[in-house]
Amino acid sequence: MKHILSALVLNRPGVLAHVAGMFAARAFNIDSLTVGRTDDPELSRMTIVVIGDDRVVEQVRKQLAKIVSIVKVQDFAGQDVVARDLMLVSVSAPPEKRPEILALIEMFNAKVVDIGPKFVMVEVCGPETKIEAFIDAARSYGIRNVVRTGTVAMARYSRSQSE
């Protein structure tokens, strides 16, 4: 099962290496990992998607919490969260297929961000299922390249923060 872990970490050199090294050393699998600055220049946010049963993921969470440069770790399992991936995808688009492809892009609420003679570059943003669905739909036209950010997520206010 997929778990989204959200970690607030000190914005220091070596923290990413520490996290990545811990995953490798303890044979945990990372599905995706994103890092970005927060509004506080001292802190960064890591969003880590881990696949494993609850016991394994609980151990991952505890091991992350032990790292001195990690301030806080949360497992979003069982919580209502907003989760988003961003994808840039280069889809083969010969002139005769372009109307079809543009219709597809519109249907997914995606955006064309660049156009070449043979390809269009599309920006797709949304939950992972939407990204995957777009890839499936675009596959028949031919995909040249896919770049994805991995998941970022935040808990919704309704349940998680009202108690």
Place this chain on the structure above:
Amino acid sequence: MTETTAPSPAKPIRKPGSQIIVDTLVEQGVEVMFGYLGGVVLPLFDKLYDAPIRFIIPRHEQGGCHMADAYARATGKVGVVVATSGPGATNLTTGLATAMMDSIPLVAITGQVRTDLIGNDAFQEADTTGITRPITKHNSIVKDPNRLAQTIREAFYIASTGRPGPVLVDIPVDMQVAEIEVKPAEPVNLPGYKVRSRVHNRQISLAAEAINASQKPILYVGGGIIIANAAAELSELAHKANIPVTMTLLGLGSIDQGSELSLDMLGMHGSAYANFAVQECDLLIAVGARFDDRVTGKLKTFASKAKIIHIDIDPASIAKNLPADIPVVGDAKETLVELLREVQHRDRPEWFAQIAEWKKKYPFRYDKRAHAIKPQFVIEEILRQTNGDATIVTGVGQHQMWTAQFYRFKRPRQFITSGGLGTMGFGLPAAIGAQVALPGQTVIDIDGDSSFNMTMNELCTAVQYELPVKVCIINNGYMGMVRQWQQLFYGKRYSCSSLKNPDFATVARAFGAVGMTVTEKKGVADAVAAMLAETHPCVVDFHVDREENVWPMVPAGKSLHEMNGLDIFESMA
């Protein structure tokens, strides 16, 4: 304009970084340091020249790290080791990993090349923080000299609190040379590091209820008892609630093995009575122990009839290997104090009768009538002549297990051994570190010939600093434990496990120590007496029965009650 004049600010005091390091070490209560010189720690060593800190120079940084580690194990204080950049730092790694696995508070200070050279493959440059990240509790590199003092304070705090461990501070040489303003110490503020101190009352009550209701409880305790200085509380709990106690290798000394409640060590080479009791108990109370594979054997069948209470300061240790019915996160001492209030005495006559029967039937045994010197005989003789009071250190292998089985430990910090990492070569440097910590006390390294071969150059150190450590080599001319596994599991094909040793007594004398060789059983007692009377470092080479095995033995992956060797015990009864 007011008349009052503000007190003129005192002229700021400026000092070089190297002096700040030394001042901070003194402020942290450091009395002894171990370590080795090199190019980029010269500024630091220049200031150590005048410092009120005793400095012990090993012959190899690994030795220095084990010495600092054993100093910490013997005293409970933080051990400190220094090394230069590059090879100096990489030589520390085995020592750091050893301390990490056994949760030993250690601060390692390494020199680093100038900050402007970092990343350029400079002479003696290595990515020390990168290399040591997985084998330290925390590490950091100082790139602002104003952070020096605080980084060192944080290192001591992290190393010695919570579940202790080694912390490394990497200090580029230009940080040591920089002149900086001396500032007053600030409290340590680490937003990502919280030490859990208060124990959860509800969990304590649940644990106490389970203990009071149990017919067949057992306490399974590890190094956490010794680290937390909780031996007295453990003993009190065991006696008050009437619960037998088994100890891990690192837990030995948690309860006096002369006590009726002691079931001695459990696990792969543990006592049959401890292993049977674990398999039969209805409540397993783990305190400061981590369900290591050498303890549990096949995890699925370990204590499978029991409810499990797991008390540990490290939340990640709980439910890592085996789910706990009642997890209690907390310091062992504080938790036991809380539990003591709520537990009640129970007689449990059937349980103790069963245990007494196992104890009677399966004590640790060896062939006492044998003509050859049996390793166990040597250890029993050391036990007898030291009255069980010596501080004992070991290497890793068969001799370590026989020591754990046949020396009877009375007190915490009496047994110093590399458990988790199983570091051969730990013995001699660790004995030196312990002897530095315990002047005037008897420190004996019961070592294997192969373990001793790895770090025997540290005899120089013992001689130089007049540290009267005693080394008893249980010499079978093999990597004995490897040979035992080859005999039992690889059809007696002794691939690469037989070694040609030097004459250890001659080697000892060449180093300036005393050397003796014992080849006959009748010479053992006199040699041990002579060794104990010796005021110089002393090596006694006991040529023991070459193919003696450690029994009982739970083969890797088998259940704890599936011990081999009990038939051998019975035949010797």
